[in-house]
């Protein structure tokens with residue numbers, strides 16, 4: 001397999017994470033492209049209480065997507081749009097309210113108990129590096145714990161712990177350290193090591209680098225890229241930070257109020273965003289290029305208020321913030337349309353027979 005040369009390390013600037021240069025193209029023929037996981041029309045609702053009434057909150061609504069083996073699927077969207085709920089549904093921490101899920105070509109229960117092998121093959125890394133680790137356990141103990149639970153022998157556990165600590169770029173001596181003795185970036189490396197120790201095929205990273213300083217973020221992202229290659233891992237990488245998602249993802253799903261509004265190869269999404277919400281998100285990223293003043297300003301504060309997931313707008317959920325909204329948008333939810341190879345958009349501007357498409 002080709003080594004990624006040193007000089008593909010991403011540069012960091014004080015302004016933020018610089019996204020160039022992109023990772024070296026891997027020869028795609030050597031990488032399997034079949035989906036490792038598929039979601040079909042998956043929804044998750046919560047029952048919440050408000051003023052003595054029980055209300056239904058639609059956190060994830062009718063999500064269908066594919067995660068290709070050995071690749072990274074990025075998931076972006078503003079806070080509250082359902083990213084963490086979707087991550088938990090994917091890894092089985094939440095059971096879905098409805099829908100179907102396929103892992104490694106076999107149907108897995110979308111709600112209810114999953115087979116043990118499936119649970120072990122999907123691991124999750126969360127945002128907050130400190131709360132995920134037991135403050136009273138050493139790094140080595142934290143990584144070893146899930147392996148012991150699996151019944152692995154002491155000798156094998158020790159060997160595995162030593163290997164993953166080294167694989168995440170920490171000195172072997174850190175095995176005896178406690179979480180409070182480590183920096184945020186080091187603690188997140190420990191969390192990654194703990195996930196890797198179980199030898200998963202898929203890792204769901206929910207805002208895994210969001211709490212870290214930009215320069216540390218870049219190091220952890222490079223580590224993740226190296227581990228993906230060495231372990232042939234499939235990633236679902238969730239972040240509200242589009243720069244980070246663009247850097248690490250092969251494909252990106254844009255979520256708005258629990259629904260997929262756009263799904264495209266990462267480069268294509270950035271060069272040719274189609275959904276008005278994706279355009280809004282991209283126009284709100286601070287540009288890394290000081291000469292680039294061409295980006296639009298985000299919508300003003302009032303019109304950018306996100307509606308509640310308890311009572312989402314009819315038809316297209318984005319219509320209340322959409323500068324392009326038409327009558328049909330309030331009446332019908334737009335179906336996903338494939339506008340080019342692998343580029344899906346759910347917007348009436350692109351549905352056949354719409355004024356705009358015409």
Ligand SMILES: Nc1ncnc2c1ncn2[C@@H]1O[C@H](COP(=O)(O)OP(=O)(O)O)[C@@H](O)[C@H]1O
Pocket residue numbers: 046047048057058059077078079080081082083084085086309
């Ligand atoms: N356990 C829960 N109970 C009730 N509502 C929840 C729960 N978890 C998330 N939600 C709601 O679901 C919606 C999506 O939340 P979340 O998945 O955390 O979004 P994100 O990760 O994109 O910020 C929000 O409206 C949130 O308030």
Ligand SMILES: [Mg+2]
Pocket residue numbers: 083084085207
């Ligand atoms: Mg979240």
